[in-house]
Amino acid sequence: MIKRGQTIELTIEDLAFGGKGIARIKDENGAFVLFVNNTFPGQKVLARITKKRKKHAECSLLKVLERSPQEIKSEYQEISGAPYIHVPPTLQEESKKKVTLEVYRRLADLQNIDDLFDEFIPSPEHYHYRNKMEYSFSCIEHDIENDEEIDDAFALGFKHRGTWWKVESLNKASGLFDPQWENFLKDFRTFLEQTNLPAWHPPKKEGFYRHIVVRKSFYEDKLLINLVTSSQGIENFDLEAIAQFLKDNMGDRIAGFQHTINDNVADRAKIENGDCVLAFGKDNVIEELNGLYFEISMESFFQTNPKSAERLYNKALDYVFEGERSLEDKVVMDLFCGTGTIGQLLTQRTKDTKIIGVDIVQEAIADAKRNAKRNNIKGIDFYAADVGKFLKAYPDYEGKIDTIVLDPPRAGIAPKTLKKVIQLGAERIVYISCNPSTQARDIKTLEEYGYKTKKISLVDQFPHTSHIEAVGLFEK
Ligand SMILES: C[S@@+](CC[C@H](N)C(=O)[O-])C[C@H]1O[C@@H](n2cnc3c(N)ncnc32)[C@H](O)[C@@H]1O
Secondary structure, three states: OOOOOOEEEEEOOEEEOOOEEEEEEEEOOEEEEEEEEOOOOOOEEEEEEEEEOOOEEEEEEEEEEEOOOOOOOOOOOOOOOOOOOOOOHHHHHHHHHHHHHHHHHHHOOOOOHHHHEEEEEOOOOOOOOOOEEEEEEEOOEEEOOOOEEEOOOOEEEEEOOOOOOOEEEOOOOOOOOOHHHHHHHHHHHHHHHOOOOOEOEOOOOEOOEEEEEEEEEOOOOEEEEEEEEOOOOHHHOOHHHHHHHHHHHHHHHEEEEEEEEOOOOOOOOOOOOOEEEEEEEOOEEEEEEOOEEEEEEOOOOOOOOHHHHHHHHHHHHHHHHOOOOOOOOOEEEEEOOOOOHHHHHHOOOOOOOEEEEEEOOHHHHHHHHHHHHHOOOOOEEEEEOOHHHHHHHOHHHOOOOOEEEEOOOOOOOOHHHHHHHHHOOOOEEEEEEOOHHHHHHHHHHHHHOOOEEEEEEEEOOOOOOOOOEEEEEEEO
């Protein structure tokens, strides 16, 4: 009999949406299904039961005991954020497509999803595609060679799967981020360790070195580095020496180096916040997307895989204009607009269209306005507001919007807000989503209120993970 908390060896037979491997066993009531996150068919794994129901259980992965015959050992260091690094990219893509289409069939009741499906757009780069990475320090290390915990260590890398206190040091490139930087990180760690200031102790909430956050511009081929520390022992900290070490080793690849003091004991929330000084260089980088330029600072939101984001945005805009539509003198809303990339790219394909961008984060809207100015774009009004409240405050837009572009966060659109969006009565909705399961739920509502799903494409923004981005075209 299966119990919560129990560890169990399983063979993964199938894959469900969200990287959930499926294993089956027989118990006294017959067939019993177990879902194990971040696994792949053919793997033998050790898992812990986290939730038990009558016919199924949810498990967390503790360890892959045997690789799937379909996996090929990658040259990169495996990290918990990239569980599929050994699965050949084309196989990853096929699996993502299959399990995601099933989600639309099941949750959106789109039984004809195979006919509605337009294309699967792979990431232009399968490796080193990310433009942001966050590394953690911890004095509790999970030693990957010997699979054991070491106390009094100086680890710098990523959290060991399923823990918030143990860090696996990154000793070589992970395959996800800038390889020169990641191959250098081990030397940087050794240098910082020699400063004799300790790494953070997550359970005790004390120590000095906490995080390194790095942003990259592919356009400039430069990195922005932010070293986050506490202030405990700051009198022995020599920022100049660290800056010099970075300059000596990474040369002009470094656009800027910042130091942030963060004494907030919460480990993850906004690690970049705190008192920040710029040791050298500048505090932002410029990224280029389809001929437009965007300033990215440490805090600003930007699509994590910019080269793939170009393909995603192009697909979304193709859907906006499909059928040789003219948007001249029409109004388009870019809801959940972030830093306003979509609205700005839209102006490249149309003239005299009024665009309204709305996002809840004030800084994102400030970035959006600044970037629009940099790109010399007029005709977009950006508002910092909750989408639901915004639509309530401006009822006059009802019946006046031609097209709505939606790009909500992972949780999807709040049901009340979605109803308000529907009330606008736009002819066409283009819905981008980083979580097809919440999008599928929203599609069901759209269909109930008179929108027809015309097309859906999938864009692989995140190779080696279970994540997938989707874009759908809906018409009244
Ligand atoms: C997936 S991002 C959109 C990114 C943007 N379209 C881009 O490509 O740069 C989702 C955005 O929704 C915003 N957001 C979340 N909840 C919101 C709400 N209730 N009202 C308005 N914006 C919200 C977030 O600040 C975030 O920028």
